Amino acid sequence: MTTSTTTLTAADGFRSSAYVCEPPHAPKGAVVVLQEIFGVNSHIRDVADRFALAGYLAIAPATFDRVERGVQLGYAPEDMKRGVELKAAVQALPAPGVLQDIQAAVAFGARAGKVGIVGYCWGGLLVWRSAEQLTGLAAAVSYYGGGMTVGDELARRSRVPTMAHFGDQDTHITLDTVKAFEQAQPEVEVHLYAANHGFNCDQRGAYNPGAAAAALERTLYHFGKHLG
Numbered sequence: 001m002t003t004s005t006t007t008l009t010a011a012d013g014f015r016s017s018a019y020v021c022e023p024p025h026a027p028k029g030a031v032v033v034l035q036e037i038f039g040v041n042s043h044i045r046d047v048a049d050r051f052a053l054a055g056y057l058a059i060a061p062a063t064f065d066r067v068e069r070g071v072q073l074g075y076a077p078e079d080m081k082r083g084v085e086l087k088a089a090v091q092a093l094p095a096p097g098v099l100q101d102i103q104a105a106v107a108f109g110a111r112a113g114k115v116g117i118v119g120y121c122w123g124g125l126l127v128w129r130s131a132e133q134l135t136g137l138a139a140a141v142s143y144y145g146g147g148m149t150v151g152d153e154l155a156r157r158s159r160v161p162t163m164a165h166f167g168d169q170d171t172h173i174t175l176d177t178v179k180a181f182e183q184a185q186p187e188v189e190v191h192l193y194a195a196n197h198g199f200n201c202d203q204r205g206a207y208n209p210g211a212a213a214a215a216l217e218r219t220l221y222h223f224g225k226h227l228g
Contacts, residue, residue, distance in 0.1 A: 003022075004019075004020040005019060006020050014101065021052035027057040028055070029112055029115065029138075029223070031113040031117070034061070036072070036120050037083030039062065044120075066093060071086060087122050114138040114227040116226065139160055139161050146172055147182040150175055154180065169194070200215060
């Protein structure tokens with residue numbers, strides 16, 4: 001595999017950075033990897049690397065760049081506080097805000113074929129919005145997308161085959177809202193795990209290797225089906 005950093009140019013001319021990992025052989029498509037609230041840190045780069053090992057061109061855009069560049073946080077309480085502040089600043093940008101940078105990442109990935117998108121925590125919410133609003137996507141997967149099971153997000157309609165992973169012990173995304181999401185979105189493939197928020201991240205106390213492995217297997221099947 002080959003890793004690098006590239007610059008993406010959005011429709012409004014804003015230039016943001018992205019981590020790129022090229023697969024060992026000719027790519028069978030591309031996967032855009034959307035960060036948590038902790039930036040394109042070592043965990044997100046590792047996630048991108050795993051998708052590259054699975055045969056995809058992986059690209060992880062720095063979705064904080066419009067408010068602060070070079071963010072790489074850990075998972076301590078002070079990192080959580082800073083991540084929440086940065087997320088709020090990005091969310092407050094005039095529409096379409098960071099979705100323009102994600103669209104640029106999709107365009108970058110299109111050189112490898114069909115493009116899928118996956119995101120974690122805040123990235124999972126951005127996946128849900130991207131699946132409705134962006135062009136050029138062929139499949140979407142959201143991991144414990146905070147906010148996507150409540151309010152106006154319930155009314156969105158994905159334009160591509162979408163899968164969503166949730167943990168039944170997640171205090172940030174309660175089980176009743178997951179059930180409401182399932183009822184409102186019958187076309188979304190929802191999977192529930194005996195796990196907490198952040199179960200896919202092996203740098204967090206909530207890491208659940210069994211749930212992470214099962215979710216990844218389903219995610220790769222989803223991408224294999226729709227990006228092939």
